[in-house]
Amino acid sequence: MGETRPLAAIVDDDPRLIESLQDLLESAGYRTINFRSAEALLGSGLATVDVLITDIGLPGADGFALRDAVKRQHPELPVILISGRYEFADDKRAQVTGDFFRKPFNAQDLLSAIGNAVHSRKTGG
Template identity: 30%
Template sequence: MHKADGKAVVHIVDDEPAIRNALQRLLSAAGYPCRAYASGEEFLKGSVGARDCVVADVHLPDMNGLDLLAAMNARGQSVPMLIITGFATVELAVQAMKAGAVDFLTKPFESASLTEKIETCLAVGRLRQATLERRRNASMRLSSLSEREVEVLGQVIDGKTNRAIGDILNISVKTVEAHRARIMEKTGALSLVDLTRLWDATRTSMAQADESRFASV
C-alpha cells in the first residue's frame, strides 16, 4: 500500500457526488488524507499545502479543470494537478499538459492507475518544494553580500581573473582577493561550483518572481 507524506493532502474536485465520494473512499482506504469539493470555487476558497496535489474533473459546474489550474497558477500555487475526465480527446490531453497538469486520466480507470498517478503528483510536489527551498536558501545567503561583493561575484561567475576584475571595478588585486574570501565566508560556498549554483538559483527565483508579478497585472 502506497502512502502519501503525512503532511500531504489529495484534494478531489468533482461535481458528481457519486464519483467524488468513491474517489475519497478509495484514496482514504489507500492511506491518503483527502478533502473533497463539488466545484472549483469551493476548492479555491480552501487552503492547499505546498506538498499537496489536486485531482480535478475537467468538466466542473463553474469552471473547467484547465481554468482551475490557471487560477491556481495566477495565485502562485504550483500544486501538482491530475486532470480526470470521461470524455477524453488527444486535444484535451495536450491542452491539459501544456497548461501545467502533471498527468491526465480517463474515466473509468483502475484504482491502481489512479494511485500510481497520485504518487507521481506527490513526488512532483516534493521536488518542487525542495527546489523552492534551495532557491530561498540561496537568496538568503547571497543577500548578506555587500553591493561591491555582489559586483565581484558577478565577475567571478563570468570567469574573470582577479586582475581582470580589478581592472573592471578599478580596485586592486588584493582587494578583489579580500572580497572573494568574504564572499566564500558569508555564503558558506566551498568552491566556484557552489557559488555558481547559488547565483543561478537566485537568478531563477528572481525571474520567476518577475513573471508572477507581470501575470497578476
C-alpha cells in the same frame, strides 16, 4: 503532533465519483478534502493541499480554468485532470500538466501518478 499523511483535494460535481476517489485515496493512506466546484476549492485556500485531482467538466469554471488558477497561486502544486469526455481538444489542453486520466480509469495507475506527484513535490524534483 501534526498530520503526516498527504492531503488530496478532489474536485468533481459527481458525488459518486468523489466518494469512490475518497475511498481509494484513503485506503492508500491519503487524507482527502472534497469540493463540488472550482469556486468552492479556490474559496477555501490550498495551503495544506499536497495534490489536486479535478474533473475537467465542472459547472462554472471548468477543470482547465481551475488548473490554470491554481498554477498561478501555487505553481508547485501537482494537478491531476480526470474526464469522462472524449474530445481531442481536451487531450491537447491536458498535455500541459502531464497527468490526465479518462473515466473509467485504472485505480492503480491513478494512485501511482498521485504518489509520484506528491513525492516529486516533497523532494523538490
